[in-house]
Amino acid sequence: MKPITLKDLALKLNISVTTVSKALKGYSDVSKSTRDAVFALAEEMNYTPNSVAVNLRTRQTNTIGVIIPTIVHQFFSKVIDGIIEEAEKKGYLVITLQSNESVKLEKKQIDLLLNKRVDGILISLANDQKEIKHLQKVINKKTPLVLFDKISKSLVCSKVVINDREAAYNAVTHLIQSGCKKIAHFRGPLNPQNSIDRYLGYRKALEDNNIKFDKSLIYTCEDVSFEEGYKFAEDIYEKNKDIDAVFAITDLVAVGAIAYFNENNIAVPNQISVIGFSNWFMSSVISPSLTTVDQPGYKMGKKALKLLFKEMNAQKKGKEFIPETIVLPTKIIKRNSTLI
């Protein structure tokens, strides 16, 4: 009924708890005969060590914490997928928390994880990130920390990101190379670094190709939704019939725009090209299928965890660890919503 403990084994074998423990852990000062006996009994009684006790004694939990804005989101669930897989390989378990874009919640969750004595924390920040005290606390406590995707530049720790600016630059360049000249940008909210960077990439691409920036072609999403994409497409088309391309902050917004164009017999890509961002699953099954920028979530999760492990190991060996920043490559997934 009650879980078997070392003590139970020791009692049955008439030896000390110490010896049982040492036998099980392969210490050399245990005779073969007692070792065998211990293993046999452990097997028979189905002994499994109590992780909690081990954790207390060894001061490590083999558990890491992950905080993301939301899990119901292709990109983030891919990241989680990558993290969990990689963690399991090394015998680590993953506790997942959602901040729902609330810094307040994020703080609480950091505390929770710290109390749980997780061996490390991975986090993708909530949008309105000015406050970083709670993260500084993590660093001060010497708990390894890696930021991914939505990061804070002012925090000294490891990071895994994509180059949003470059990716956006490439996306818009792709549009320009296919002949587009009047390119709208349905950008993300004003705060997040991601959406700023993509916006800057857009501008840089225009600039490098001698296309004059036109403020009226910029629309700012608030909740980055299908509906916004649809609405903005409608609005911009009514005001600018000669628009010939849309670069959307996200596939979902792009799909919204395509829906409007489809319904109103505006040919995509012949009249208007559309390019999205993220390569969500959905973008391959709509018609026309959506050209987009692949954002490698799975890989990002894996890399982030690997960096975390690196830091954890350095710490174990008492070595100093210098934070690293990994920039993952993105690539354009060419489908049927753009020309060429």
Place this chain on the structure above:
Amino acid sequence: MKPITLKDLALKLNISVTTVSKALKGYSDVSKSTRDAVFALAEEMNYTPNSVAVNLRTRQTNTIGVIIPTIVHQFFSKVIDGIIEEAEKKGYLVITLQSNESVKLEKKQIDLLLNKRVDGILISLANDQKEIKHLQKVINKKTPLVLFDKISKSLVCSKVVINDREAAYNAVTHLIQSGCKKIAHFRGPLNPQNSIDRYLGYRKALEDNNIKFDKSLIYTCEDVSFEEGYKFAEDIYEKNKDIDAVFAITDLVAVGAIAYFNENNIAVPNQISVIGFSNWFMSSVISPSLTTVDQPGYKMGKKALKLLFKEMNAQKKGKEFIPETIVLPTKIIKRNSTLI
């Protein structure tokens, strides 16, 4: 540097660890003055209890484990979302694991969670579920267990499901009521109870409406993909031009079918109606938007956890707990891929 412990506080205050602990926990045999002093110092030194030690002593971890086939899947990430939210409310943390549809992995993971001494386990079974020994073990160890979505009928424990058979029955009835007479079914793999039940619901609906069952209208998906939906749609249309409806095991398969019909100018829903299953996000953004059966993942997660808590509480009080099965209602989300 090192985390503050009760001992540290006790030392500074020149009182015993016992008293510090009792003060913090609000025991009545601590004077107001020392209580205040303790709280003040705890605050000042930023004391937080070491959960691991507490867990060992109290024999509970305030952690639950969840095993799902895969997390990169709208339905399951919604379930996880529901679970995490509900857990957090009660101060519980969630460890998520993916079985990747492998029973072998599932077993390992169960053991991992058991060793971690999680307070309870939620699991949605891998597809080829014949073996249930590892789950029986969980029950034998008196660790509360709740199955959801993909369950095993032969296991005596709480369950949260939808009535797949009835849901499918309603979906097909919807097609029939809209005038469809030759209805194909792109069913799921042969093993999972889900896909069996949906198939049975399909047959029952035909039977109740005096439509002869035609084996040649049944296609069996193996990996339940977009491509399969596309391929099956092509095949069946070439063999049966008079087909007038498709009931697909999943939205993704349905979307694949719609893609084929769209490309070949077969009007959906006027010539052929299509109905899916699950209400994935994607189904609302394709065109025509997909009529489907809503499968309440978020709610399922919440309910499953509530059941788990119920069992955990009963156990704490030493009460007997009788497993419950909750059947969540589904409803048809009428969109534009079916008539009426």
Place this chain on the structure above:
DNA sequence: GATTATACCGAAAACGATTTCGATTTTCGT
């Protein structure tokens, strides 16, 4: 046979908290 080396084992402390139970002190009625 005395000495040293080797093999094997176990007592005990530690990890950080909780809780029981007994001890001491204070308060108060008379």
Place this chain on the structure above:
DNA sequence: ACGAAAATCGAAATCGTTTTCGGTATAATC
């Protein structure tokens, strides 16, 4: 001022492991 009741406190056991350090017993060496 005395005894009883109430208010405070702390020692110690416990949760289940790990690990250090010392102690025996046996084998090897001369």
